[in-house]
Amino acid sequence: MFEYFPGNYVWNFALSGVLSSGGLIDEVDRASRPIRDAAAQGQDAGTEEFLASWTAVIDRLERQADAERAAGHLRSAGQKYFRAVNYLITAERMQSADTADRNAIYRRVLGFAQSCFETNDPWTSRVTIPFGETTLPAYFMRADRADGTAAPTMIMFNGLDSTKEHMYTSGFAQEMRARGISTLMVDCPGSGEALRLQGLVSQIESEQWATACVDYLLTRDDVDPSLVGLVGWSLGGYYAPRAAAFEKRLVLVVAWGANHNWGAVQRARVNREGELPVPHYWRHVMWVWGFDDKNDFLDFADDVNLDGVVENITVPFLITHGENDRQIPLDYAHRTYEQAVNSPKRELRVFSSDEGANEHIGLDNMNLVMMFTADWVEDTFAELKGANS
Secondary structure, X not given: OOOOOOOOHHHHHHHHHHHHOOOOHHHHHHHHHHHHHHHOOOOOOOHHHHHHHHHHHHHHHHHHHHHHHHOOOHHHHHHHHHHHXXXXXXXXXXXXXXXXXXXXXXXXXXXXXXHHHHHHOOOEEEEEEEEOOEEXXXXXXXXXXXXXXXXXXXXXXXXXXXXXXXXXXXXXXXXHHHOOOEXXXXXXXXXXXXXXXXXXXXXXXXXXXXXXXHXXXXXXXXXXXXXXXEEEEOOHHHHHHHHHHHOOOOOOEEEEOOOOEHHHHHHHHHOOOOOOOOOOHHHHHHHHHOOOOHHHHHHHHOOOEOOOOHHHOOOOEEEEEEOOOOOXXXXXXXXXXXXXXXXXXXEEEEEOXXXXXXXXXXXHHHHHHHHHHHHHHHHHHHHHHHHHO
């Protein structure tokens, strides 16, 4: 992984995500160079300085994009809005849950994303998914198929600390679209807009979110109802397999980074085993799950595991994992694979240190794991369509 901030895994992990999602090296350096000394103080200290330094670059990008939009140069403007989304959602992710203006920062991210859609991405739109008495915010990227048929569709779930904007800037939905597959990028409870602006905390039963998403997709005439799959990264490596085990309308599932026993990972983190994904970690996880007491949270988290669950997966199942994942042990990927005995097509793809994408969710080389996953999804949808025809 690119170690711009020596000795600070959490900040380096964030920076790798920015670069893997289309960040430009000059802009990233301008934002990061002034805070290298702050990074040496540890992962929690200096996150406000991180936000301020990155915001200076974002402000300049916004001025440039607005001027280009006014001049009618929509493609140029859209690319800058896209990078502004990438940079600001990263800086926002680094802040404490108690940061006073965090929601205002996030609303600015939403504005950049909407400007991106309006100027340079007519295929993506904001949608809302009915969910109980509330809704789940999402982006839908439409695949226009040459033959005019309804498209296979992938639902995409977040992890612990990502958002639908991270999913959008990662490029995965764009790769799906190039293959004739649409993507629904969802802020599930405990993540993104659902958590920040609606107060929806996470839950063990992720199949409830999947059911809401499938119900929504089946109302669209541009979605093939027989070809809906699900991918989840990081903690989504728990959410997605859990959902596919019980929501039987899903026809394939991908764990982009295994997360078989997340509760045990929390116990290990108490003992300082493994790396943390975000600053202000314990405050963050309790915010996500709706807890005030750490011991109560840890007792609850013991049930966030896939033992006795993945045996219920009866559709094609891909698990990807990095050989050098410093957050989630590789053993958990093997455990998920070994227990998924009823999947008719199960595959475990471990990315090695020699080839890259060997860190958590392949963030050190996102393109490598993303393209492998996109190809697998494309091939599997084609196989399923052939079997159904």
